[in-house]
Amino acid sequence: MNVHEVKSIETKSILSRLKSKDNYWGIAYNMNLYRGCQHGCIYCDTRSCCYGMGDISHISVKKNALELLDHELGAKRGKATIGTGSMNDPYMPLEKQMKLTGGALELIARHRFPVHVMTKSNLVTRDADLLQDIGRTYAAVTFTVTTADDEMARKLEPNAPASSERFKAMKILSDRGIYTGVALMPVLPFINDSIEDIEEIVEKAAEAGASYVLPLFGVTLRRGSRDYFYDKVERIFPKMTKRYKTYFEDRSECTSPNAPYLNEAFYRKIETLGISASMNFYQSEGRKQLSLF
Template identity: 55%
Template sequence: MISEVNAKSILITCKNPSSWFGVKYGMNIYRGCQHGCIYCDSRSECYQIDKFEDIIVKVNAVELLKKELSRKRVRGTIGTGAMSDPYIPLEKQYKLTQKSLQVIADNRYPVHITTKSNLILRDIDILEEINNVYASVAVTITTADDLLAEKIEPAAPISSDRFKAIGILSAVGINVGITMMPILPFIEDSEKNIIEIIKKQMSMVQNSFILTLE
């Protein structure tokens, strides 16, 4: 189910920016996710979201972001993707992430994006603009095996497509790397899988490597 809402706010101030890629302000344009990952911790009871597969679209996100950034006295990195992926398939229709990134670029704020989707390549020009200040992207990859990825992340782009996206982002100077999180015990925690992910990553990236391993 897809619901459209007018949110009251769009940015959340992080108490400890160093704990998640230095993010000062968190932003979730969508609540819920369409990727269907079997390990998704956002479906935990602690977040009190009954059906995470039901998507709530904050249709006024762009307008809120403009207002909130104009009032900020302290600059800091804006992060998106910690709770809900900003590049779920619905983003092709709504383009709220794309429009929000342009607002961030116009206001010269740094950004950090976490995603599983190669749809981020659609916005590469905006990311290059933001990168005049600072832009970083962490692409979640927990297996180098496309067949396994299709089983545990059934509606997300396969791992090989994500590796290609990393290479393209790196080629234009975006700080990009992998979040290897979570590594599923007995399924993905083999030495072979972890080494293969790192090898593929290092063959794609020219400028940086972002790694969170849990």
């Protein structure tokens, strides 16, 4: 596993408020219990220089995270959705021993806050009871799936559970009544941007009880993440880097040339299967009451 070291650090805060309203994931706070990630996904945007993370294979465990979280949740006047999984996977392999995410969910359940967990890991099923409890307020679990092909997934996400394992985990959670879905992203131009793969992901999501699939038919390659991506792509898919450089030059938003066709096939498939392309978000009691009038 491509992890150089694991160390403990202290942090001053564990919940960061989003600067603007999030209409995509429905979250108001970001929660990162770890710094860095073990999954080694070749396209990870967290490597981008703008975040100042450096080598994300160096993992830091925020040892005072749960103490801070308990205090910060108790100090909040109103409830709003806590999101976790934007800068790293909260269920990376280290979580199996550290149980920081599990501990955080216990606190979130106790304080009756809503939560949105984003992951590539089937380890999330360990906390199904907690998520079911939080679900009385609001709980969503979104599984990132970039390809339905396990062999391709191993190339793109070498240390993450196979896509088939994510679908199995999704089925376990959805059968427990937990609101689940798929982040179908990124879709890498010239690599996994086929109509067949997109349709297969949606079909498998439907079979697993997903309520929604959120698509993005492209990939973000900024300074820092771009060089890492190109290095890995050149080893896995020879001559593909040249194709990227020729087509996208130095653009950071790399949309698949097939995007119009993928979009059409995607919406046709979700309409057939009765899946939404957006999420239902947490509503406070006040907003729920207003919606009755």
